[in-house]
Amino acid sequence: MRIDETPEWEAVASHFAEVRDLHLRQLFADEPDRGDRMTLEVGDIYLDYSKNRITAETMPLLEAVARRAGVTELRDAMFAGEKINITEDRAVLHVALRAPRGSVIEVDGANVVPEVHHVLDRMADFARRVRSGEWIGHTGDRIRNVINIGIGGSDLGPRMACEALRDVTDRYIKFRFISNIDGTDFWEATRGLDPSETLFIISSKTFTTLETMTNAYTAREWALAGLRDDSAIAQHFVAVSTNAAEVAKFGIDPQNMFEFWDWVGGRYSYDSAIGLSLMLAVGPEGFEEMLEGFRLMDEHFRTAPIGENMPILLGLLGVWYNNFFGAETKAILPYSQYLAHLTAYLQQLDMESNGKSVDREGNPVHWQTGPIVWGQPGTNGQHAYYQLIHQGTKLIPADFIGFCQPNHDIGNHHDLLMANLFAQPEALAFGKTAAEVAAEGVPAAQVPHRTFAGNHPTNTMLLSKLTPHTLGQLIALYEHTVFTQGAVWNINSFDQWGVELGKKLAQTIAPELMAGDDPDLDHDSSTTALIRRYRSLRRD
Ligand code: F6P
Secondary structure (H helix, E strand, C coil): CCHHHCHHHHHHHHHHHHHCCCCHHHHHHHCCCHHHHCEEEECCEEEECCCCCCCCCHHHHHHHHHHHHCHHHHHHHHHCCCCCECCCCECCCHHHHHCCCCCCCEECCEECHHHHHHHHHHHHHHHHHHHHCCCECCCCCECCEEEEECCHHHCHHHHHHHHHCHHHCCCCCEEEEECCCCHHHHHHHHCCCCHHHEEEEEECCCCCCHHHHHHHHHHHHHHHHHHCCHHHHHHHEEEEECCHHHHHHHCCCHHHEEECCCCCCHHHCCCCHHHHHHHHHHHHHHHHHHHHHHHHHHHHHHHCCHHHCHHHHHHHHHHHHHHHHCCCEEEEEECCHHHCCHHHHHHHHHHHHHCCCECCCCCECCCCCCCEEECCCCCHHHHCCHHHHHHCCCCCCEEEEEEEECCCCCCCHHHHHHHHHHHHHHHHHHCECHHHHHHCCCCHHHHHHHCECCCCCEEEEEEEECCHHHHHHHHHHHHHHHHHHHHHCCCCCCCCHHHHHHHHHHHHHHHHHHCCCCCCCCCCHHHHHHHHHHHHHHHC
């Protein structure tokens, strides 16, 4: 189906032509109660979407597009365990990872929920033993360092969440993450650590990923250089994977492997066993609280009518800017230093899911798909790139995320932080006219430079406090928002073939870099010259 040729899409296009130039100043003047009306509350998330360039007609028209695209049908198929990841013939069941004990979600006729809880129970048992000191290293020392080795979905989620929930983590243990094949990542993460106190979690869905396996073998050498006994691997290495055979080949006891399943996509996996490092950090109870948060948002997404469904609403607003206003990017601006890795996590979630240019039937799409996602915590970004959002030539829709209660109530820091959070969307929406600037006595020559056009759209999400429970709600909200957009664009949000070509070419190039004699090179002239130059300087 070409969504852009449906009457529903065309209706949005005609509406867009009518409202595209309306200014938020005018919209707020015309509807003074907009800030109270255009809001939605789910669990602990209060969403204010009033500062979007929409009128009362916009959302119903976009909702008609969602209906036409079959968003809720695809959602129901996902929850029912149907194989909606068509190119890999897999179910898409991250929602089963947080399904309550006793519920039923079937894949190929088998209920997967008991397996999920079996693994969660094993993780909890392991986490309790490590945290209490019952699990000891080979030489009898307590584990003081936990290093997760993984990349992409096997790194970004636990890394983001360990930082987000640092306030409730076990400070006795240091948590580190190694992802990059750049040896400096390994070197820095292990520097100063004692192997006898260090536990490695090798996290890889496939257990074949070049970066992860290279780092895992280096970790083994590093540990054995200190512990000098092959049998030490059992206490210092555990694995998280779907590939038991490769885990055994690496030498990790299957008893120390925590399983997940091919129906969990890497970027949707941090609440599976991939979150083992996180469970070690926040404890099984903290992890369960987080799963409850996910579950709350899953239930909302599954059951709320389209017009009151927060992920669908946010997904459709994204479509509005991406496909009608032509916005190329989307900024995620959390006002919490603990959410320093949120945007990196959401980049993979969104860009690996929806960075596609053929539809589910394999035809080229005739509309824009996933946006470029970027951003950093406020207020830091305000002193860097907000200039461009305020006065540049690009339209950059932004999500502001803030918390009413601080994790650490120090002086007036939190009120100042939040004052900035509230000020930015206000400034972005309403700007400052030339007349207002001139009235302040600004010299005429400077007026254009100090004028703010405004009319920059934002969402503001206000949560009570950053906790495992609210983090779970927030992440599930973004997962389902990305889902909604993929469904509207009729793309498969669950494969990632686009990462394969570069990986394959690197496999050809690696031996060419390492060969002793000058190898025959069969590349384009640019790549050949670069390889030659590297080889000659590398030897120096
Ligand atoms: O290269 C992309 C990717 O396949 C991601 O989708 C995935 O999260 C990451 O690599 C890591 O894969 P694995 O968990 O199999 O090591």
